[in-house]
Amino acid sequence: MTRLYNDPAAFADEALEGFAAAHRRWVRPVPGGVVRATAKTPGQVAVVVGGGSGHYPAFSGLVGQGLAHGAAVGNVFASPSAQQIRTVARAAESGGGVLLL
Known part of the structure; x- marks a missing residue:
């Protein structure tokens, strides 16, 4: 079987x-x-959108002009932590508040 990752523990970060x-x-x-x-x-x-990485960090693809301002990405099949969400929300915030989805 072909594998597209190095260390399974680092999969989400590397992706x-x-x-x-x-x-x-x-x-x-x-x-x-x-x-x-x-x-x-x-x-x-x-x-700011977010969720687990699943097979790859798909929520990242929803970030861009006309789309979300940020994406918090959790580990494989796990939600992002409160710290990850907070960090992404602070980086995306521009004075009007943040809507978390």
């Missing part, structure tokens, strides 16, 4: 790191997830 590197034009990594790489609009409500 997120690779996603951010491949799409650095749209997202930038922060501890616990990713946020938009574009400039923030002052006073805008930030939308």
Whole structure:
């Protein structure tokens, strides 16, 4: 069987790191997830999505212009921790508050 990971314990972090590197034009990594790489609009409500990584950190793909402002990414089949959500929310916030989904 072909495996697409190195260490199973590091799978989610490595997948997120690779996603951010491949799409650095749209997202930038922060501890616990990713946020938009574009400039923030002052006073805008930030939308942060999130969930477990499952087979890959899919929630990261929902971040970008016209989409979410950030994504908190948990481990494989596990929700992100409160600390991960807080870190991503603080990085995405621009003065209008944060809506967590």
